[in-house]
Amino acid sequence: MEKGSVSQNSAPRQGARDQCSPGSSRLRPGRASELPADVRRARVQQQREKRGREEAAKGAELPALEAAYLSILQGLGENPARQGLLLTPTRAARAMQFLTKGYQESTEDILNDAIFDEDHNEMVIVKDIDMFSLCEHHLVPFFGKVHIGYLPTKKVVGLSKLIGIYVKKVLVLVQERLTRQIALAITEALKPAGVAVIIEASHMCMVMRGVQKMNSKTVTSTMLGVLREDPKTREEFLTLIKN
Numbered sequence: 001m002e003k004g005s006v007s008q009n010s011a012p013r014q015g016a017r018d019q020c021s022p023g024s025s026r027l028r029p030g031r032a033s034e035l036p037a038d039v040r041r042a043r044v045q046q047q048r049e050k051r052g053r054e055e056a057a058k059g060a061e062l063p064a065l066e067a068a069y070l071s072i073l074q075g076l077g078e079n080p081a082r083q084g085l086l087l088t089p090t091r092a093a094r095a096m097q098f099l100t101k102g103y104q105e106s107t108e109d110i111l112n113d114a115i116f117d118e119d120h121n122e123m124v125i126v127k128d129i130d131m132f133s134l135c136e137h138h139l140v141p142f143f144g145k146v147h148i149g150y151l152p153t154k155k156v157v158g159l160s161k162l163i164g165i166y167v168k169k170v171l172v173l174v175q176e177r178l179t180r181q182i183a184l185a186i187t188e189a190l191k192p193a194g195v196a197v198i199i200e201a202s203h204m205c206m207v208m209r210g211v212q213k214m215n216s217k218t219v220t221s222t223m224l225g226v227l228r229e230d231p232k233t234r235e236e237f238l239t240l241i242k243n
């Protein structure tokens with residue numbers, strides 16, 4: 001499977017398919033395109049104002065983060081006045097703000113206008129979605145792949161937006177909670193009959209400290225609804241993400 005590619009089950013369920021593929025014209029545009037121009041303009045304005053508020057909040061938090069990184073350098077016995085380190089506290093503080101930007105984005109923001117009413121009730125599978133996060137125990141990255149399957153009832157979500165939830169949501173987390181949060185976000189947004197999320201990730205806090213071998217992965221999963229209750233449906237999902 002190609003990096004970040006989206007797989008769709010062909011067999012064993014008939015009718016399942018890649019929402020992004022040609023021939024998926026049954027997917028109607030979401031609510032946004034049906035809205036009157038003035039409502040759309042008001043939404044854009046609201047989003048602009050929200051971004052402005054977030055930028056202001058980030059600016060206010062920056063000095064505290066810079067001071068923290070300065071003391072980390074001092075704690076490591078470095079000389080923060082050395083040329084190469086002069087701007088490091090600022091750069092590191094900005095990088096940390098970027099890496100944790102998921103805190104400022106709600107699932108609703110990301111999914112806004114991406115949910116479609118669709119009379120489609122076959123399993124939708126999206127696999128090999130790249131994910132990055134920071135483990136909350138060490139503030140060190142863990143990264144890997146997310147595989148998602150859900151059984152829609154009436155609503156499906158644009159795949160790019162679905163992927164966006166996880167790629168954008170770079171948070172300070174533990175993998176188990178991230179897995180569950182993704183499953184709950186999909187449940188909340190789509191009210192599907194069932195959802196399954198699997199994350200396979202390498203944790204740098206283990207790899208770099210030599211506890212774990214380079215290629216070993218931590219695998220976590222959350223299954224909800226029929227994907228939890230019905231062994232056949234769960235088996236189907238597991239088979240499809242393996243292929």
Ligand SMILES: [Zn+2]
Binds near residue numbers: 135136137139203206
């Ligand atoms: Zn860790």
